[in-house]
Amino acid sequence: MYIKMKILPKYIIKEQLYPFLTTFLFLTFILLLNRLFILADLIISKNIEIYLVFQLFLLMLPAVIAFTIPMSLLISVIMAMGRLSSDSEIVALRASGISTFYIMKPVLFLGVIFFVIMILFNDTLLVYSNKNYNRLFVKILRSN
Numbered sequence: 001m002y003i004k005m006k007i008l009p010k011y012i013i014k015e016q017l018y019p020f021l022t023t024f025l026f027l028t029f030i031l032l033l034n035r036l037f038i039l040a041d042l043i044i045s046k047n048i049e050i051y052l053v054f055q056l057f058l059l060m061l062p063a064v065i066a067f068t069i070p071m072s073l074l075i076s077v078i079m080a081m082g083r084l085s086s087d088s089e090i091v092a093l094r095a096s097g098i099s100t101f102y103i104m105k106p107v108l109f110l111g112v113i114f115f116v117i118m119i120l121f122n123d124t125l126l127v128y129s130n131k132n133y134n135r136l137f138v139k140i141l142r143s144n
Helices: 004-042 048-085 089-095 100-123 125-144
Strands: none
Touching: 004 048, 004 089, 004 100, 048 089, 048 100, 048 125, 100 125
């Protein structure tokens, strides 16, 4: 019984990993797609240097990541718990005497970890990148 208790949190976290990464990449791509066209327009029509456009791209990434990480975590939790429920694994775990709180503990742990990371991320890197993005974008527009 002790070995199963150590394996279960790893299993639940592993169930969330693939949906999280897939959703994160997909949502990031979708949200960046519109901005990539704006950056391509800067290169093609305004003849802006590629390194400046690449710098703009890097400075806009944190704003997109601030949206996609919480959405990806939500979708990964829903997909992981939905798969465990559809395979009746949650019923089997409850029947073997494991509490619902213990089943949800890895999900809550990841939620708290991402909460702290996103607070630090939004408070430092996001503010810095938005300020520098606006500065660089205005500088580029004024130079032309």
